[in-house]
Amino acid sequence: MTEHRRIVGDTLLKVENISLGFGGVQALSNISLEIREHEILAIIGPNGAGKTSMLNVINGFYHPQEGAITFKGEVRRAMRPYIAAKQGIARTFQNVALFRGMSTLDNIMTGRNLRMQSSFLWQTLYYGPARREEMVHRRRVEEIIDFLEIQAIRRTPVGRLPYGLQKRVELARALAMEPELLLLDEPMAGMNVEEKEDMCRFVIDVNEQFGTTIALIEHDMGVVMDISDRVVVLDYGRKLADGTPDEVRANQNVIDAYLGVPHA
């Protein structure tokens, strides 16, 4: 068990009665959950349970047919990706979504996009304010590179990196946004034991050092039980359970969903 030094605060994001369907498929049915400041929340569930759909609703890729999303006290029918990013929600993707043709550095720099302000004209000329601004943000990006220990691959086009490192670059890009809420979609999937341990350490460090709230989807139960403050369990688009790792572990519905119910 990791000891968290930060204090879990008030509700940062709340989704209420979210329902989302695609044609005949109901991806999410009437789900409510909340994410509290500075916590690590794990969303678990079997394949097709609606975990990724939930993240997509939170950062505005999907617009649910019903429900509301409250982020930092502001109620919305649906998020939009631009608003989500602007308001401090960053994310990573299940199947690494990096800008493959660009270097590690440039990938991470895109995370600074919203924080850079200089005008179109200056940028075209790459002169004066635009150049200075570039330097300031570059410095910040270097800090993140140090933090995630990816100095050696700074200039490498990310398409050439091994999978584990790509995932790390993706995390770096999200961190460059200096988000309040970080959504991680299976950050450790497909990694070997050593890479998993590194990633766990980074997730915990981000949470403790920057106070970033983290919501993550993960299949490795050992990892989930170790690092999360709370766990939400989804199954067939419905919420099965919501509580501390210990509570969830003892929940009969969860045990049935994962191990199956004997047909007697």
Add this chain to the structure above:
Amino acid sequence: MGGDFLFFIEATVSGLTAGVMYSLVALGFVLIFKASGIFNFAQGVMALFAALTLVGLMEKFGLAPWVAIIATVGVMIVLAWLIERLVLQHMVNQDPIILFMSTIGLAYVLEGLGDILWGSDVKVLDIGIPQGALDWLLDDYGIYIEKLEIVAAATGAVLVMVLAVFFSKTRIGRALRAVADDHQAALSVGISLRTIWVIVWSVAGIVALVAGIMWGSKSGVQFSLSLIALKALPVLILGGFTSIPGAIVGGLIIGVGEKWAEIYFGSLVGGAIENWFAYVLALAFLLFRPQGLFGEKIIERV
């Protein structure tokens, strides 16, 4: 022998400058392809439309050339905005082939629009670019080089340098490349697809205007101008669809190659090599180096 050598130089320079003209058109394709993965079939028609608008503004409203150019830049930006609004916005996450088809439609709409607004007769475009041969070269060395071609070459060079810096060093340039690579990821870091598309189509529109001015000054503004897009295709295949320097080098190689082929091999096959040389060269490239000279090699991790 001296005469032969001069002739060789003359042919080479004239090939190079023709190449720059091809490059100008190819550049517009590369910009849009790089930023949105769309092969914009309408690029040639955009050059025509820009040139028509420019001539129209000068003729019908009596604007001075530089005022008309600025106004045309404005028109191209509005056009980019309209294209995003009316076409691209409804095509997000569609297959590239569908987007490509929509640009074919766009080409016809633009051609018709140009026709309705400005008429279909051949127009003379004169914005004060000096015409005729460089006299001192002709007098002292007997080499014939058009002034217009020199202006075109210089303009092309400046344009490429600005674009190269813009694409590689700035926030918007990075955002453009990001959008080209992955729409969702770009959205997740707060890049607005719509803004990026308007910007990139505006820039492509302005490049089309430059190409339209150069070609229009050379051979008049007429509907065949939109066919120069066909010449840009082999340039793109040679240079790579995603590379700005590639568009330039590709254009130069084809420009010079055409001229040399015509001069040295033309007599063997009865001439007119110039018309098809570029396409044969492109075919060879497709066989042996499909990503072009400078294109990004597609790396697929398995």
